Amino acid sequence: MDFFVENAGIIALLPLWVFLIIIFGQNLFVYENKKFTLWLTVASTFTGLICSSFILAWTFNHTTPYVQNFNWIEAGNIKLSIGIIVDRLAAMMLMVVTSVSLLIQIYSHEYMNKDEGYHRFFVYLNLFNFSMLGLVLSSNLFQTYIFWELVGVSSYLLIGFWFRRPSAAAAATKAFIMNRIGDCGLLIGILMFLFFSIGWWTSNSDVFLSFTSLPEAAKYVFDSTNPFLYTVIALLIFLGPVAKSAQFPLHTWLPDAMEGPTPISALIHAATMVAAGVYLIARVYPIFELSHDAMTVIAWTGAITALMAATIAITQQDIKKALAYSTCSQLGFMVMAMGAGAYAAGLFHLMTHAYFKAMLFLCSGAVIHGLNDQQDMKYMGGLRKHMPAVAYTYLIGCLAISGIFLSGFWSKEEIFTGLLEHNQIVLLVIAMTVAGMTAFYMFRTYFLTFEGEYRGHEHPHNASKVITLPLIILAIPSAIVGFVLCGKFGLPSFDTFIRVTEETVSHGESLLIPVVSLLVSLLGVGLAMVLYIEKYRNMFKINLDNFIQKVKPVYDFSANLWYINKTYYMFIDYIVLPVSEFMSAFDKFIVDGIVNLAALWVRFCSWILRLFQNGNVQTYATILFGGLMFLTFVFTIYWLL
Amino acid sequence: MSIIEVILKIFNVGLTHYLILGTILFCIGILGLIISRNVIRVLMSIEILLCAVNINFVAFANYSDINNIQGQVFAIFIMAVAAAEAALGLAILLSLYRNKPTVDTEEMKELKG
Numbered sequence: 001m002d003f004f005v006e007n008a009g010i011i012a013l014l015p016l017w018v019f020l021i022i023i024f025g026q027n028l029f030v031y032e033n034k035k036f037t038l039w040l041t042v043a044s045t046f047t048g049l050i051c052s053s054f055i056l057a058w059t060f061n062h063t064t065p066y067v068q069n070f071n072w073i074e075a076g077n078i079k080l081s082i083g084i085i086v087d088r089l090a091a092m093m094l095m096v097v098t099s100v101s102l103l104i105q106i107y108s109h110e111y112m113n114k115d116e117g118y119h120r121f122f123v124y125l126n127l128f129n130f131s132m133l134g135l136v137l138s139s140n141l142f143q144t145y146i147f148w149e150l151v152g153v154s155s156y157l158l159i160g161f162w163f164r165r166p167s168a169a170a171a172a173t174k175a176f177i178m179n180r181i182g183d184c185g186l187l188i189g190i191l192m193f194l195f196f197s198i199g200w201w202t203s204n205s206d207v208f209l210s211f212t213s214l215p216e217a218a219k220y221v222f223d224s225t226n227p228f229l230y231t232v233i234a235l236l237i238f239l240g241p242v243a244k245s246a247q248f249p250l251h252t253w254l255p256d257a258m259e260g261p262t263p264i265s266a267l268i269h270a271a272t273m274v275a276a277g278v279y280l281i282a283r284v285y286p287i288f289e290l291s292h293d294a295m296t297v298i299a300w301t302g303a304i305t306a307l308m309a310a311t312i313a314i315t316q317q318d319i320k321k322a323l324a325y326s327t328c329s330q331l332g333f334m335v336m337a338m339g340a341g342a343y344a345a346g347l348f349h350l351m352t353h354a355y356f357k358a359m360l361f362l363c364s365g366a367v368i369h370g371l372n373d374q375q376d377m378k379y380m381g382g383l384r385k386h387m388p389a390v391a392y393t394y395l396i397g398c399l400a401i402s403g404i405f406l407s408g409f410w411s412k413e414e415i416f417t418g419l420l421e422h423n424q425i426v427l428l429v430i431a432m433t434v435a436g437m438t439a440f441y442m443f444r445t446y447f448l449t450f451e452g453e454y455r456g457h458e459h460p461h462n463a464s465k466v467i468t469l470p471l472i473i474l475a476i477p478s479a480i481v482g483f484v485l486c487g488k489f490g491l492p493s494f495d496t497f498i499r500v501t502e503e504t505v506s507h508g509e510s511l512l513i514p515v516v517s518l519l520v521s522l523l524g525v526g527l528a529m530v531l532y533i534e535k536y537r538n539m540f541k542i543n544l545d546n547f548i549q550k551v552k553p554v555y556d557f558s559a560n561l562w563y564i565n566k567t568y569y570m571f572i573d574y575i576v577l578p579v580s581e582f583m584s585a586f587d588k589f590i591v592d593g594i595v596n597l598a599a600l601w602v603r604f605c606s607w608i609l610r611l612f613q614n615g616n617v618q619t620y621a622t623i624l625f626g627g628l629m630f631l632t633f634v635f636t637i638y639w640l641l
Numbered sequence: 642m643s644i645i646e647v648i649l650k651i652f653n654v655g656l657t658h659y660l661i662l663g664t665i666l667f668c669i670g671i672l673g674l675i676i677s678r679n680v681i682r683v684l685m686s687i688e689i690l691l692c693a694v695n696i697n698f699v700a701f702a703n704y705s706d707i708n709n710i711q712g713q714v715f716a717i718f719i720m721a722v723a724a725a726e727a728a729l730g731l732a733i734l735l736s737l738y739r740n741k742p743t744v745d746t747e748e749m750k751e752l753k754g
Contacts, residue, residue, distance in 0.1 A: 616750050618675050618746055621671075
């Protein structure tokens with residue numbers, strides 16, 4: 001087992017090799033056969049999955065992380081290394097990433113089969129796998145930052161996969177720019193942290209910015225700077241996760257990212273990459289933990305995101321947009337839990353969410369595929385009869401995310417308990433509200449898609465086995481992973497598995513939280529049933545259109561995405577663009593003008609001087625003797641006077 | 642008393658007269674160098690310049706110290722160098738003429754800046 005741990009880097013390197021093979025095989029034989037690409041990719045990920053399982057098994061018996069580092073750059077005081085860290089957090093993420101991505105690769109084979117960019121898709125997919133696994137295994141913050149950018153690039157490439165479609169190209173650009181804002185903050189944060197802790201790193205033998213000694217370094221920085229500056233550093237680092245995990249001010253790229261192929265929405269924009277933000281928060285948790293203000297900001301950012309995204313998700317007509325906002329909302333949940341101090345609960349939710357959200361997206365992909373690229377829920381309905389496997393797995397996903405007995409219930413309950421333990425009553429109320437809304441909008445999508453009468457025009461055809469198989473496999477962890485790791489009834493506890501600090505929080509085993517959360521969720525489901533199933537609607541004599549008319553201001557506010565996009569566009573149109581145009585004009589006329597003026601002067605002088613350089617030797621002689629005569633004359637006058 | 646000495650006595654010739662002669666020759670040489678359009682004449686002007694220098698040398702040698710003949714030696718030396726220079730200059734001109742069949746200095750402006 002030690003073998004797998006010591007060579008954990010292989011897990012990340014295999015997809016890189018496959019990526020290179022497929023790219024450089026472009027003119028050879030690879031493009032002849034889709035099977036070759038598929039089998040290489042699947043084999044590399046499957047090997048990764050096997051290794052990850054062994055690593056996970058290893059971490060059960062080992063509490064100290066395994067670290068391996070190689071020197072990379074040495075410049076004066078600064079020594080940068082590249083390496084791997086294997087601890088419980090990394091093992092968990094490895095498991096999640098490899099398992100989800102394996103299933104999604106199988107699914108993509110069918111989904112992308114007709115697409116001309118099949119090989120390109122798998123190239124990007126492997127690039128993403130490499131960067132994500134590298135990110136998970138990174139042993140220090142610098143390396144994390146490198147892979148952080150790499151996942152950003154692969155996300156950009158995959159959102160803009162159908163780049164001929166203007167909306168996809170725009171969405172990719174938007175995602176890239178939004179992430180750039182966050183990455184900029186993250187980089188400045190890392191550099192500031194390094195700047196203030198450089199003394200500590202040089203006097204210690206550990207690798208620069210390595211995660212293993214981050215707590216001591218954070219303590220050193222906290223002691224040597226004033227609290228305000230420390231909070232600024234922490235929040236700058238937090239800006240990275242804000243962009244990557246689509247938190248409140250920078251969340252708008254995630255719904256637009258649904259322009260990419262659906263398997264990508266499932267893998268990158270629901271299960272793994274967006275969770276990388278939460279993963280980074282977990283990794284640099286020692287930094288955040290010391291600053292109470294930073295933690296409060298993190299918790300409230302999460303809470304606002306969760307609430308906002310949930311309210312928006314309620315009115316979305318596009319099935320993928322609705323799921324995207326629900327992802328946003330669930331990420332808000334995780335960040336909120338992290339910020340409130342419920343570290344393990346946030347990660348637990350990350351894990352359960354990765355499985356059920358990936359599955360929900362794959363289901364939506366199967367539906368979209370079955371209806372020939374129809375995404376609008378207005379033209380769906382009654383699909384349970386046409387594609388039962390998809391419908392039932394989607395139902396399992398809905399139950400899981402709504403927190404009704406399946407895995408989401410256990411992870412959400414952990415979050416609620418964590419919030420209660422840390423006395424965050426306001427956050428708890430928000431979280432409960434959002435949980436109810438989650439149940440409502442998820443079952444709304446379920447009822448609109450799979451129940452009632454079919455409202456579309458295309459003939460729906462059932463998904464093939466290659467598509468349903470990953471769904472069914474994913475349904476298993478979606479259903480049980482929460483319960484298996486809940487830590488009750490003699491089952492293993494995720495909480496004690498992942499917890500870094502040794503503090504023992506007394507678990508009040510009250511039934512209040514689970515019962516209330518279950519009731520709230522059931523209320524949400526009930527409301528969705530009343531509003532979106534015709535039978536119950538008739539029973540309660542509700543006309544949906546009249547109902548929407550009654551709450552029109554609220555409905556519009558939600559349907560217009562809280563006017564956040566519009567505000568951003570207005571901000572860009574009326575402030576950013578005029579300012580940048582002014583700057584551009586300043587650069588063009590003033591800065592360039594000064595430079596051009598200097599050049600003009602030089603040109604004038606050279607024009608004068610050029611008159612003397614006409615190539616005729618006699619002119620040179622004339623100038624020579626003329627000059628000599630002039631000097632003689634001058635000196636003679638001088639001598640005479 | 643030789644006839645030259647008689648002439649010198651009659652006209653009261655001194656160092657200044659030799660220097661004036663040298664200056665006049667030098668100016669003629671410079672003028673020829675600058676305004677000639679024929680390359681051969683330019684070469685000849687250079688020879689005149691050298692002659693002017695030689696006259697100065699000999700004059701100074703004669704009037705400063707009659708026993709010291711360094712100036713005369715230098716004059717002979719310069720004549721030898723001038724002969725060599727003329728030969729070399731003509732050779733260069735000849736090869737130049739093969740490439741560009743003209744002796745007009747106005748036509749030779751290839752080194753224009």
